[in-house]
Amino acid sequence: MKNVAIIMGGYSSEYKISLTSGNVVFNNINRAKFNPYRIHIFKEKWVYVNENNSEFPIDKSDFSVTINDSKINFDVVFNAIHGTPGEDGLMQAYFELLNIPQTSCDYYQAALTFNKRDMLSVLKPYGIKTAESYYLNLGDEINVDTILAKVGLPCFVKPNKSGSSFGISKVKTREEFLPAIENAYKEDDEIIIESFLDGTEVSVGVINYKGTVTVLPITEIVSENDFFDYEAKYLGKSKEITPARISEELKIKIETVAKRAYEVLKMKGFSRSEFIIVNNEPYMLEMNTIPGLTTESILPQQAREAGISLPELFENAIELALKK
CATH class of the missing domain: 3.30.1490.20 (ATP-grasp fold, A domain)
Known part of the structure; x- marks a missing residue:
């Protein structure tokens, strides 16, 4: 049985969403194969939180935890932190130094994609259009x-x-x-x-599934608000339509661009990119490397549409990290 540390929380405004994502992962992990541990990462404390919500401090020197005098090490980390320090490369670099595999992309890719300006500049020479x-x-x-x-x-x-x-x-x-x-x-x-790009907004999940770079069914976003803002994302002020209502030709075009971006950046793990379609051309806005994993989140919706359940999605991420 492998010990899996699910890291959640973080230092940014997104910490509440990350806690929800982390708990969804915790509840959907195959316990016949893995022992999941919820690890809260906050500026003021890094702690393991057990079923009774008791907290045990993490030893940052080797990312271990001691419970009742017995020390627990982790075989793999499932990264569910949106924003810093989980999505910007800091945790990735830390785990690489400790030689602990983790489910998201490597530290350079995380830092690059977290910086919208730099990522778009890197992708432009590959023919990927931007605003x-x-x-x-x-x-x-x-x-x-x-x-x-x-x-x-x-x-x-x-x-x-x-x-x-x-x-x-x-x-x-x-x-x-x-x-x-x-x-x-x-x-x-x-x-x-x-x-402002006046067109249809779509969200495209790209993952490595069982060793193959896979573009998940595309989601069309119809926001009641002016754009796909926080309320639209989390408070139900948008319709997310999966699969998107687009032609087969446009679907193939978007899939090709999303997959190219994933491969050019040497991505691993999950990614979700946002595009606006103008005159049948996809313009890239950004890429998230730790997309939301709540049951309402877009990537899990897309996986479901592709016939991949949450336990399968999470197990695949852990298995790929262990193989790295």
Whole structure:
């Protein structure tokens, strides 16, 4: 029996969603093969949490836990932390140093994809289309006319490194522009401002399933809000339609681009990329390497549509990590 540490929580605004994802993994792990342990990772504490919600501190020197004088080591880590330090490469590098396999991509891929600006720059030479964009760092002079001349209105102002749509605004008028920048700076000291792409939004899960890079059924996102924001993602203010209502030709085009991005970046584990379709062409917005794993989340919906149950999805991730 392999000991599996399911890490959840994290240091960002996404910690609550991560705890939900982590508990879904915990409840859907095949206990005939694995002993799952819930590990909460917070700035102030790293702890193992047992069934009675008692906490036992993690020894960071070797990522072990001691319970009733017996020391437990972990064979593999299931990473369910959205945002920092689980999705930006920090945990990946730590586990690599300790030589403990983990289910997400490697540290460089995590750091690169977590940085929206850098990831899109790396993918552009491979023919992957992106929105017109403008970059700002905290302290930069903000010349509103220059920026809007490049990206136009409406536009999106986003923190460069954050998830779950925290800090994102859709800006329709010049007056809304500076407050949107302030809002984004609350989440990150780097900002990406993108032109508004008027089209159908789709979300594409790509995973390595049993050794083969597999594009899951595509999800179409119809948001009741102005865009697929936090409320739309988690509070039911959107319709997610899997499979998406698109032509076979467009489906193949999107699958090809999503798979190419996964392979170009040498991804492992789960990934979920967001695209907007304009004039039958997919434009990439971002890639998540620790997508939500709650029962309502998009990737589990897509897996279900592909005939992969949650226990199968999670077992596959653990088995692939152990083989690495």
